[in-house]
Each structure stands twice: as structure tokens, then as C-alpha cells.
Amino acid sequence: MSAHPVVRLVDDDPDVRAALSMMLRGAGFRIQAFADARALLDAVTPECRGCLIIDVRLGDINGLELQRLLIERRIHLPRLFITGHGDVPLAVEAVSYGALDFLEKPLDDEALIARVEQAIAADREWAIAHEEVTRTEMLIDRLTPRETEVMALMVEGLPSKRIATRLGASVRTIEVHRARVLEKLEVANSAELIRRVVQIPDYNP
Known part of the structure; x- marks a missing residue:
């Protein structure tokens, strides 16, 4: 800017x-x-x-x-x-x-x-x-396909147990993916993740 x-x-x-x-x-x-x-x-x-x-x-x-x-x-x-x-x-x-x-x-x-x-x-x-949205989109591109799936369900507000059921994975595995998603998107928690992702126009997981 x-x-x-x-x-x-x-x-x-x-x-x-x-x-x-x-x-x-x-x-x-x-x-x-x-x-x-x-x-x-x-x-x-x-x-x-x-x-x-x-x-x-x-x-x-x-x-x-x-x-x-x-x-x-x-x-x-x-x-x-x-x-x-x-x-x-x-x-x-x-x-x-x-x-x-x-x-x-x-x-x-x-x-x-x-x-x-x-x-x-x-x-x-x-x-x-707009700068924040652009950076968020860039960071999302760094996620693996599985991390992207987990992120989408996190944005829906699902807890780890329900995400695990939805994706057919263990809760422990989902917790690892959640931690990586937060780290890669440079946010401290799920609330901050949701705030940043929903700002993306026409966001479609």
C-alpha cells in the first residue's frame, strides 16, 4: 500500500x-x-x-x-x-x-x-x-490437500472429533493437521483463522 x-x-x-x-x-x-x-x-x-x-x-x-x-x-x-x-x-x-x-x-x-x-x-x-486477503490466499496455497480439507471444516466451526469422523481419520491426526493449518496461516487460534478466511470474496472451500 x-x-x-x-x-x-x-x-x-x-x-x-x-x-x-x-x-x-x-x-x-x-x-x-x-x-x-x-x-x-x-x-x-x-x-x-x-x-x-x-x-x-x-x-x-x-x-x-x-x-x-x-x-x-x-x-x-x-x-x-x-x-x-x-x-x-x-x-x-x-x-x-x-x-x-x-x-x-x-x-x-x-x-x-x-x-x-x-x-x-x-x-x-x-x-x-485487501492486503490481508491477498496474503491469506497466498498462505492457503501452501496447505496440502488434506490440510485444506481440515481448514474448510475448521471454518465451518467443527471440532476435531467431528472433523475426524467426516474425513475418516483419527482425532490425533486431525489435531496435527489443525496445528499445521494454524501455523501455516500464521494465526493463533481457530477464531482468528475463521475471521481471516471469511474475508476472502467468494470463498469456496
């Missing part, structure tokens, strides 16, 4: 871009401004950190379509939409599909700064959790 957070602003109005960029830089944020959605899509990767500020009405791709493309590309940056009064329903729809929030024009500087700070904090928390 070494990338510095950057606020990426997408608005096809050059005056709005300039004004918001100046205001946010003055508040201490790193800013990248884009005139259209395609320019943003060319610039961001899943490794980027920070947040996005998107005008719901853009010249090339509207904000909702841009959001869909970002999700497809696994760009998890929190999204703030800015909108005129007539576009509020579009912004509400964007929030229903995962945007963090929307703000109506004319924008209140303090409100926008507060939401940007919250968005960057949310992104930081997501990045930390």
Missing part, C-alpha cells in the same frame, strides 16, 4: 475543473484532473489509491457508465458524484450501485473536503483489508 492517495477529478467543464482543483490543492490534497471519462480510464489501475470525484453528466461517457466500467476493471476507488439539481435521480442511482455519496451543485467547499477525507479514509481501510 505504498501509493500516495490522489483525488482524481473528472468534469468536462474546464472552469469547474480548474476551480475544484485549486480548492482541493489548497486543502492539501494531491489532484489529477481529467476532461473526460476515457482519459481517467486510461490513467487508473487497481493499484491506484485515493478517491474519484465524477460529474454525473460527462461529454463522452456519463457517470453511471463510467462507474460500471470502473467496477468491471476492478478499480475500487471510492466514488463521489457531483450533480446539478436535475440530475439528482442519476446520482442516487450511482449511490445504489456503490458510489460513496453525491453532492449537488453549487458545491459547498467544506462539505466536499469532508467527504473527500472520508473517501480517502475508506480507501485506506479497503487497501489494508
Whole structure:
């Protein structure tokens, strides 16, 4: 998680871009401004950190379509939409599909700064959790097939005796496998194991 957070602003109005960029830089944020959605899509990767500020009405791709493309590309940056009064329903729809929030024009500087700070904090928390998930997946790959079976039943909350019955092994053998699973996944107990494993999206033992 070494990338510095950057606020990426997408608005096809050059005056709005300039004004918001100046205001946010003055508040201490790193800013990248884009005139259209395609320019943003060319610039961001899943490794980027920070947040996005998107005008719901853009010249090339509207904000909702841009959001869909970002999700497809696994760009998890929190999204703030800015909108005129007539576009509020579009912004509400964007929030229903995962945007963090929307703000109506004319924008209140303090409100926008507060939401940007919250968005960057949310992104930081997501990045930390994502790093842990990635490491957990890597550690699971080190397990033997039998240890993987034992781990899956541990995650279900089964005690050693029931795991032994399920797998046709002795309780002593299962206890050895349990200890190896905990050691290889670098956790102290079954509760910590379960907490880490269930964080993996679409976990399927």
C-alpha cells in the first residue's frame, strides 16, 4: 500500500475543473484532473489509491457508465458524484450501485473536503483489508490437500472429533493437521483463522 492517495477529478467543464482543483490543492490534497471519462480510464489501475470525484453528466461517457466500467476493471476507488439539481435521480442511482455519496451543485467547499477525507479514509481501510486477503490466499496455497480439507471444516466451526469422523481419520491426526493449518496461516487460534478466511470474496472451500 505504498501509493500516495490522489483525488482524481473528472468534469468536462474546464472552469469547474480548474476551480475544484485549486480548492482541493489548497486543502492539501494531491489532484489529477481529467476532461473526460476515457482519459481517467486510461490513467487508473487497481493499484491506484485515493478517491474519484465524477460529474454525473460527462461529454463522452456519463457517470453511471463510467462507474460500471470502473467496477468491471476492478478499480475500487471510492466514488463521489457531483450533480446539478436535475440530475439528482442519476446520482442516487450511482449511490445504489456503490458510489460513496453525491453532492449537488453549487458545491459547498467544506462539505466536499469532508467527504473527500472520508473517501480517502475508506480507501485506506479497503487497501489494508485487501492486503490481508491477498496474503491469506497466498498462505492457503501452501496447505496440502488434506490440510485444506481440515481448514474448510475448521471454518465451518467443527471440532476435531467431528472433523475426524467426516474425513475418516483419527482425532490425533486431525489435531496435527489443525496445528499445521494454524501455523501455516500464521494465526493463533481457530477464531482468528475463521475471521481471516471469511474475508476472502467468494470463498469456496
